[in-house]
Amino acid sequence: xxxxxxxxxxxxxxxxxxxxxxxxxxxxxxxxxxxxxxxxxxxxxxxxxxxxxxxxxxxxxxxxxxxxxxxxxxxxxxxxxxxxxxxxxxxxxxxxxxxxxxxxxxxxxxxxxxxxxxxxxxxxxxxxxxxxxxxxxxxxxxxxxxxxxxxxxxxxxxxxxxxxxxxxxxxxxxxxxxxxxxxxxxxxxxxxxxxxxxxxxxxxxxxxxxxxxxxxxxxxxxxxxxxxxxxxxxxxxxxxxxxxxxxxxxxxxxxxxxxxxxxxxxxxxxxxxxxxxxxxxxxxxxxxxxxxxxxxxxxxxxxxxxxxxxxxxxxxxxxx
Amino acid sequence: xxxxxxxxxxxxxxxxxxxxxxxxxxxxxxxxxxxxxxxxxxxxxxxxxxxxxxxxxxxxxxxxxxxxxxxxxxxxxxxxxxxxxxxxxxxxxxxxxxxxxxxxxxxxxxxxxxxxxxxxxxxxxxxxxxxxxxxxxxxxxxxxxxxxxxxxxxxxxxxxxxxxxxxxxxxxxxxxxxxxxxxxxxxxxxxxxxxxxxxxxxxxxxxxxxxxxxxxxxxxxxxxxxxxxxxxxxxxxxxxxxxxxxxxxxxxxxxxxxxxxxxxxxxxxxxxxxxxxxxxxxxxxxxxxxxxxxxxxxxxxxxxxxxxxxxxxxxxxxxxxxxxxxxxxxxxxxxxxxxxxxxxxxxxxxxxxxxxxxxxxxxxxxxxxxxxxxxxxxxxxxxxxxxxxxxxxxxxxxxxxxxxxxxxxxxxxxxxxxxxxxxxxxxxxxxxxxxxxxxxxxxxxxxxxxxxxxxxxxxxxxxxxxxxxxxxxxxxxxxxxxxxxxxxxxxxxxxxxxxxxxxxxxxxxxxxxxxxxxxxxxxxxxxxxxxxxxxxxxxxxxxxxxxxxxxxxxxxxxxxxxxxxxxxxxxxxxxxxxxxxxxxx
Numbered sequence: 001x002x003x004x005x006x007x008x009x010x011x012x013x014x015x016x017x018x019x020x021x022x023x024x025x026x027x028x029x030x031x032x033x034x035x036x037x038x039x040x041x042x043x044x045x046x047x048x049x050x051x052x053x054x055x056x057x058x059x060x061x062x063x064x065x066x067x068x069x070x071x072x073x074x075x076x077x078x079x080x081x082x083x084x085x086x087x088x089x090x091x092x093x094x095x096x097x098x099x100x101x102x103x104x105x106x107x108x109x110x111x112x113x114x115x116x117x118x119x120x121x122x123x124x125x126x127x128x129x130x131x132x133x134x135x136x137x138x139x140x141x142x143x144x145x146x147x148x149x150x151x152x153x154x155x156x157x158x159x160x161x162x163x164x165x166x167x168x169x170x171x172x173x174x175x176x177x178x179x180x181x182x183x184x185x186x187x188x189x190x191x192x193x194x195x196x197x198x199x200x201x202x203x204x205x206x207x208x209x210x211x212x213x214x215x216x217x218x219x220x221x222x223x224x225x226x227x228x229x230x231x232x233x234x235x236x237x238x239x240x241x242x243x244x245x246x247x248x249x250x251x252x253x254x255x256x257x258x259x260x261x262x263x264x265x266x267x268x269x270x271x272x273x274x275x276x277x278x279x280x281x282x283x284x285x286x287x288x289x290x291x292x293x294x295x296x297x298x299x300x301x302x303x304x305x306x307x308x309x310x311x312x313x314x315x316x317x318x319x320x
Numbered sequence: 321x322x323x324x325x326x327x328x329x330x331x332x333x334x335x336x337x338x339x340x341x342x343x344x345x346x347x348x349x350x351x352x353x354x355x356x357x358x359x360x361x362x363x364x365x366x367x368x369x370x371x372x373x374x375x376x377x378x379x380x381x382x383x384x385x386x387x388x389x390x391x392x393x394x395x396x397x398x399x400x401x402x403x404x405x406x407x408x409x410x411x412x413x414x415x416x417x418x419x420x421x422x423x424x425x426x427x428x429x430x431x432x433x434x435x436x437x438x439x440x441x442x443x444x445x446x447x448x449x450x451x452x453x454x455x456x457x458x459x460x461x462x463x464x465x466x467x468x469x470x471x472x473x474x475x476x477x478x479x480x481x482x483x484x485x486x487x488x489x490x491x492x493x494x495x496x497x498x499x500x501x502x503x504x505x506x507x508x509x510x511x512x513x514x515x516x517x518x519x520x521x522x523x524x525x526x527x528x529x530x531x532x533x534x535x536x537x538x539x540x541x542x543x544x545x546x547x548x549x550x551x552x553x554x555x556x557x558x559x560x561x562x563x564x565x566x567x568x569x570x571x572x573x574x575x576x577x578x579x580x581x582x583x584x585x586x587x588x589x590x591x592x593x594x595x596x597x598x599x600x601x602x603x604x605x606x607x608x609x610x611x612x613x614x615x616x617x618x619x620x621x622x623x624x625x626x627x628x629x630x631x632x633x634x635x636x637x638x639x640x641x642x643x644x645x646x647x648x649x650x651x652x653x654x655x656x657x658x659x660x661x662x663x664x665x666x667x668x669x670x671x672x673x674x675x676x677x678x679x680x681x682x683x684x685x686x687x688x689x690x691x692x693x694x695x696x697x698x699x700x701x702x703x704x705x706x707x708x709x710x711x712x713x714x715x716x717x718x719x720x721x722x723x724x725x726x727x728x729x730x731x732x733x734x735x736x737x738x739x740x741x742x743x744x745x746x747x748x749x750x751x752x753x754x755x756x757x758x759x760x761x762x763x764x765x766x767x768x769x770x771x772x773x774x775x776x777x778x779x780x781x782x783x784x785x786x787x788x789x790x791x792x793x794x795x796x797x798x799x800x801x802x803x804x805x806x807x808x809x810x811x812x813x814x815x816x817x818x819x820x821x822x823x824x825x826x827x828x829x830x831x832x833x834x835x836x837x838x839x840x841x842x843x844x845x846x847x848x849x850x851x852x853x854x855x856x857x858x859x860x861x862x863x864x865x866x867x868x869x870x871x872x873x874x875x876x877x878x879x880x881x882x883x884x885x886x887x888x889x890x891x892x893x894x895x896x897x898x899x900x901x902x903x904x905x
Contacts, residue, residue, distance in 0.1 A: 043432045101619060116378050119435055120570055121618045123380075123563060127611030131604025139603065245604070249559060253443060256436050291451040298444040305437045306425045 006162035013157070013165055015282045021171040023278025025233055027271035028178040029251065030258035031185050032229030034270025037259060039202040039222035042103055045122040046094075047230055047255055048248030049129035050087055054231025055238040055247065056137055057083040059144050076144045077173065080235025087231035091224040098125065099223065100216060126249070133245030143242035146170055174236045182271045185229055189267055198222050230255070250294075254281075257301035332490055336483055343479045352475040356547055358588050359479075359486040360540055361568060365580030366493045367536035368565035371529045373575040374502055376509030377427075381438030382565045384422060384445055385415050385534040387556035389541030391449065394457045394551045397469070401460070404470040408542040415538025416531045423530035427523060430512075439562070446557035459549045470546050478547055485543060489536055493577045496532065500764055500773075505529055506575070507761045511748040517710055519736035519765025519813055537565075560607070567614050573626025582625055587613060627752075634793065659864065660688040663848055664709075664740075664817060669718030671708055678704040679715070680872035686817065689843040692850045693863030693880070697893055701872040702852040703745060706819050710742050711735045722817065736765050741815035745822045747802045749794040755805055756781065756790040762809035773812075780812040783845060784838055800831040804838070811847065818842065820851040824858050832858050856893075860884060868892070 033047050061079035070078055095103075102117040148170035155165040189195035200208040201218035208215050237243075254277055262273025277297055284296035343355040364386060372379045389411040396402040396410070426437050462469040472478065496502045504525045507515035516522050545551050555561070565580075572583030587610065595606040602608075621628035664686040671679045678701045686692050694702055707713040709720055711732040720727040727735055736742075741762075750758050759777040760770075767773035781787045784804045789797065797805060803823060810818055823839070824832050836858060842849050853859045859866070859880070866883040868876040870892035876883050883889055 043436065098615065098619070102622075116376075116435075117618050117622050119378060119432070120566070120614055123566075124611045124613075124615035124618065127563070127607045128615065129611075131607030131611065134604030135602045135608070253440060260433070260436070289451055291447050295444045295447040295451075298440040298447075301440050302425075302437060302444075305429060305433055 010163045010165070011286060012283075013163065015286050016279070017165060017167055018171075019279035019282035020275070021168070021175045021278075022282055023275035024175040024178040024182075025237055025274075026254060026258055026278040027274035028182050028233040028236075029230045029255050030262065030270040030274030030277075031182045031267045032226040032231075032233070033255045034226075034259045034262065034267050034273075035185065035189065035222050035229070036226035038266065038270075039198050040099075040103055040219045041202075042099065042118045042223075043122070043256070044223075044226075045119065045252060046126035046129055047122075047227065048250070048252040049126045049133070050091065050227040050248070051230045051234035051237075051251060052133060052243065052245060052248030053090070053129065054080075054083040054087055054234030055144075055243045056133070056142070057086055057231070058235030058238045059142055062144050073146050073148060076146050076239050077177065077236070079144070080177075080232055080238070083235045084228040084232045088224040088228035091227035092220055094125065094227075095220040095223040100220075103219060126252075130245055130249060137245055139244055141242040141244050144238045146239050148173065149240060168240075170239055174239065177236060178233060181229065181232060182267070185225070186267050186271075188225075194221065253294075253301065254297060257297055257304075260301065261304050328494070332494075333487075336487055336490075340480060340483050343483075344476055346476075349475045352479060353547070354589065354592055356475070356478040356482045358584050359482040360543060360547065361564065361588055362580050362584035363482075363486050363489040363543075364537055364540040365565045365568040365572075365584055366489050366577060367533045367540065369569045369574065369577070369580050370493055370496050370536070371526075371533035372566070373569055373579065374497065374505035374509065375526055375529055377526065378435045378566065379438045379533075380435050380559075380562050380566070381422070381441045382533075382537050383442035383557045383559070383561035385418055385537035386541035386544070386561055386565075387442060387445060387449075387553070388414060388418055389538035389543075390545040390551045390556040391454065391457070391541075392538075393542040393545040394459055395454070397459050398457060403468055404542065404546045405468065408470075408539055408546075411538040411542040412535045415535035418538065419531040419534030420527065422534070423527050427526050427530075439559070442557045442562055443559065446553040449553040449557065454551075454553065456550060456552050458551075459545060482543065482547070485539070490577060490581075492532070492536065496529075497575075497577060500770055501525065501528065503757070503761050504764065506750060506753070509575070510750045513712060513732070514744060514748050515761075516732040517712070517736060517742045517744075518762045518809065519733050519741075520761075521731070521733045563610070567610050570624055571613055571617050573624030573628075575623075576626055578626045579624050586625075659690040662686070663688045663723060664850075665719075665721040666709070667719050667721070669705070669708055669715050669720065671704060671713060671715045677872050679708060682718070682869070682872070682874050684867045684874065684877060686848060686850055688816075688848050690848060690864045691839070691843065691862060692848075692865050692867065693859045694850060694852045694867045694869060695856065695859055696854065696869035698854055700854075700869040700892075702854070702869055703821060704872075705869070706742060706821055706852065709735075709819060710740060733765070736813065736815075739814075739816035740819065741810040741813055741817070742819040743806045743810050743821055743823060745825060747799075747806050749797070749802055749805055751795040752793065754791050754793055755786060755797070755808075758794055758805055759808045759812045763812035766813045776814065777808075777812050780808040783811055783841075784808045799826050800828075800835065803827065803835065807838070811842075811845075815847055817848045817850065820849060822852055822854070824853060824855065836862055856884065 029051065033044065036042055036044050036047070058076065058079040061082055062076045066075035066079045069075070098121060099118070102121055149168075151169045152166040153169060153172070155167070157163060157165060189198060197208070197213045198218045198221060200211070200213055201215045205215045208218070255274070258274035258277045259270045260273070261276055262269030262271065277300070280300050281293050281297055284293050288296055339359075343352070346352050346355060364382070368379060368382050371377065392411055392414055393404050393407045396407040397404065422438075422441055426434060429437055462471055466472065504515070504520045507518065507520055508522050508525065512522055541556060544556065568583030568587055569580045570583070571587055572581060573579030591606045591609045594609055598605045617624060662685045666685070667683050669679055669682045670677065680701075682705060694705065696702055704713065708715045709727065711727065711730050711734070715728060718728070722738060722740060725738060727738070727740070750761065756777055759780050760773050763773040763776040763780070767776055778787070778790070781790055784807050786801065786804050786808055789801060794802070794805060807823070820839070824835060827835060839849060839851070839862060851859070851863065863880055866876070866878060866880055867874055868883055868886075868889050875888045875892060876886045
């Protein structure tokens, strides 16, 4: 029985493992998006570009210094973590200069433009960053390889060689980091005073202002942390795929698919949404061509939007 | 309503002819190609504007239509040798069909969700076309009778065709913009629930808009294949193609035909110039320019160049010329008819949100020609009750009978069409329309022609005493005038029953007096009134009868002077402590 279906079982289980590992990383990206959307109510189209910047930063940190100082394994991962503070600062500045006039307490009063100003602004930002990246970094694919990238743990769960499972060591490290960071993000938002202020600003900006919360500040913080989380995920991802300046755009749909799937406004929901998207991508590879794998994600995304816009795990998002 | 004036038509024709003449002097084929592309992209942006600019539903996915048109034309030419003269017209039904297929499910979504969902369609199509192996498809070159296959050696002919297409599209867009179609979409953009309550079938108009918009975009895509000769999935389905329509329109001005035209003639040459000059050194410069342009526009002139200029020009005019207000005609109407038979019968109406019973087993009657006040403290369920009556919310149980017809289960626009109008707690005028245009939107539900709607609007303005402000822009009105405007908009459809939600909110004492006069006159004009209010003082002098709500349930019904002495009512308003105090006295 087992021997007869051995190859299928092997393929399936390997896809599940790959799905969990991809999903954890997507989950971290989505948690970043979810934080921004949850607190500010802003759909940030440039999120993918911040991730792309994270990839390039990780690459430059690694190749200029960290690889030689910390070695070929610790170096790239440290680099990925270090992109966090840099992108946080960039996100902070972006909010201060560009987003503040059209979001938050002030944005609520921009009646005519309020609906789409944020969308258009982040779309413009995404165009500038992606194409500016092309000017700065060139179009040739880049990657950050670690010696772990090509190594895998092997298992024989049923004690024979019919079913062999592989866990890529690099992806395993990435998965652990991603889960830990997402958990830290959740803890920060849910059990620190700053996190409470952020949630209060999200719930009711006016009331938060009256009780002395700096709503603009909370927005800026969440925007900075949100793009930083996604950028770190990008830095991690850079160790297993090659990327170019337009890579960020490809991930925007994945991120929002995860966030909508998980239900907006919840970091945990966004993480699990990203996990599901990772699973869908990897499992669809069992019976779909590579080119159609992202189409599978779009289809899942559309189905969720159309039939359960409040997300699989979320509360109702529709308000009158 | 703004008519399509001969001045507008003349200006448009003149500009297009001028452009054609100038283009005919250009012999360089590269420049000629750019001159062909400007009107082409303008057509596509105009199509986007018909849906997104007018209705406010931002589509990030118009490349679905554009790309499908391009592939239809190129594939029919490759597989069957079909001439674009035949296949481009086929783009019309294809685009319309896609519009229905995409619009039907996606219009369930609002705001960001709509935008995100629209983004997914072209990206999915792009992958599918790559998977099908159509990475790069070229138009076959036809040697004999090339003109029959839309192939010309003189590139100026393409520009002429492009301009001809633009001419047609501009007039379609103009027709949409300045008709009931455009006004309905505009009302949806401003406030979809209010539009629905004013009798506009929002779903129907949105679907029509995406059908027209999709058909035109599809044709533009088909012509693009003819002009560029090579079609690849990213070049016609890519996110950049979807963004193009939006960027050109947003830059030029959203919600007006001039926007896409201004955007196309400015940004296409600008970005192409930089691309041609700097692409070798700075490969992404075109995208950076688009990004900077759109970012600056959102920050400096959020609705685009056209509106910024127009607002500046009209600012001086709006303030001048104020005439003394006339006396509302309704006051002069003399005798008010006696209250008659039951017009609206509400029975056992209930609605819960989770564990909260917002409206709890409510029953009451409304008699014709009366003014019924529904009062109760904040959170008593008054607005929820209205939402149940006019179809915004389905009740959990109960029935609402209006002149023999059951309203439960109807859409708000159907309720309105039966003669039940409504105003809102928060006034949402259409700020960039004149007072008269605002009211015309409300008249559409019962007017057969646009001329009839205008007559009804003028009558409604007269009824509330706002005729002297008819041509002022709504954004210059005072709070009281805005309330009157909303009242006129609701009255324009000549409703039999008017549901008024907190009409006195934010008004000063004198203004309340004037408003009271106007409302008192409504039954004489044939409109029965149900009015919600949480403040008592104005209501005791307005309403014939009271229905008092507290915690979702009716606690008292009857004449004002009786109800206001009811201990239960006093308790609901003031709490137990005051009850004890008044008992001591």
